[in-house]
Amino acid sequence: ELVDKCIGSRIHIVMKSDKEIVGTLLGFDDFVSILRWKCLTLEITPEGRRITKLDQILLNGNNITMLVPGGEGPEV
Numbered sequence: 031e032l033v034d035k036c037i038g039s040r041i042h043i044v045m046k047s048d049k050e051i052v053g054t055l056l057g058f059d060d061f062v063s064i065l066r067w068k069c070l071t072l073e074i075t076p077e078g079r080r081i082t083k084l085d086q087i088l089l090n091g092n093n094i095t096m097l098v099p100g101g102e103g104p105e106v
Contacts, residue, residue, distance in 0.1 A: 032099065033058055041066075042101025046093050048074040052102060053087075062091030 036055050043051045043064070053069020066089065071082045 033062070033097065036097075036099045040100055040102070042098040043089065043094055044096040044098075045089070046095050051087065051089070053084075056086075058091075062094065064089045064091065064094070 033055075037057060039055060040052065041055045043066075045051065050072045051066060051069050052072070053066040056065045056067045058064045066087045067085070069084050069087055071084060071087070073080045073082070
């Protein structure tokens with residue numbers, strides 16, 4: 031129910047890998063696969079933090095560790 035209320039809002043997602051994603055939630059399915067719109071991906075690499083801007087992304091729910099509604103994510 032909480033994820034339903036987040037559609038159209040900003041959300042911060044922490045993945046099982048070293049990636050974090052911040053953006054607007056467009057929707058999700060029964061497997062909590064999530065479609066995001068206008069988002070940033072933040073990835074920790076040996077060289078430092080890498081930031082990538084994406085128009086859309088589809089995430090597999092099995093790889094999501096945590097959802098933070100309204101979250102801004104780490105400072106860019």
